[in-house]
Amino acid sequence: MYDNAEPEIVGPPKGEFDYKDVEGFERYLDAHGRLYSRKRTGLDAQGQRRLKKAVKYARFLALVPYGA
């Protein structure tokens, strides 16, 4: 059945998200390179949008994969 366990909250970053700092936002991605949801990242809406942009720039530059 469904796993009702509370997701592990990663928590906010130390600073701003930078597309070059792959190690900084790698913990917000799963093994396939997909972004975790806000429920899981624990970020506010603004932070989640900044994270999304950074990940998308990094994907374009082949720093992280697009995902399977």
Add this chain to the structure above:
Amino acid sequence: MTENKHIYQAMFLLDNQEVRKSYAEARDWIRTTLEKHGAEVSVLRLWAERELAYPIEGKRRATYLLGWISATGQAVNEAKREMYLLGPAFRVLFLRADEIPQEELEIGIQDLAEGELVIPEDIPEVEEEEVFAEDLAPPVEEKAAEENSSEMAKKDDSEEAAPAEQEVKTDEDQTPQEETSNV
């Protein structure tokens, strides 16, 4: 109509084959292309040489150049268009920024010392060979030869085993007779 100049952070992915020939030449091509279209290049430095997360145009590694420029939007678009058509860059990203960081300004247009940039050899892509069912099954002649050899082996085994059985039989035949004679 005059467009305002803005500060941009730029990242260029360079082909390692071109960089291996001459890093300075590749960097200068980027710089002259930007300046040709009216951009002012403040910083252009090596950011990394690393493996790509996914292959682009058959390339598995690339050299990343980081630049800080001030230019109009039109200049950026024109430079980008030229870079995708010509030159060593195969992927380019321009992002608007508020200001150029002080530590980046100190680097400026970076020259590399010999041996500072070591580019490993490209790993050739291995194409997977298609495997057909015919390749997996042995040919008819081999099959026939295998069958013949197995039959021969069976025959040999039966010939070898036959005398032993006879011996056993003779022993068995003798013992009841002896028993009866004793009785």
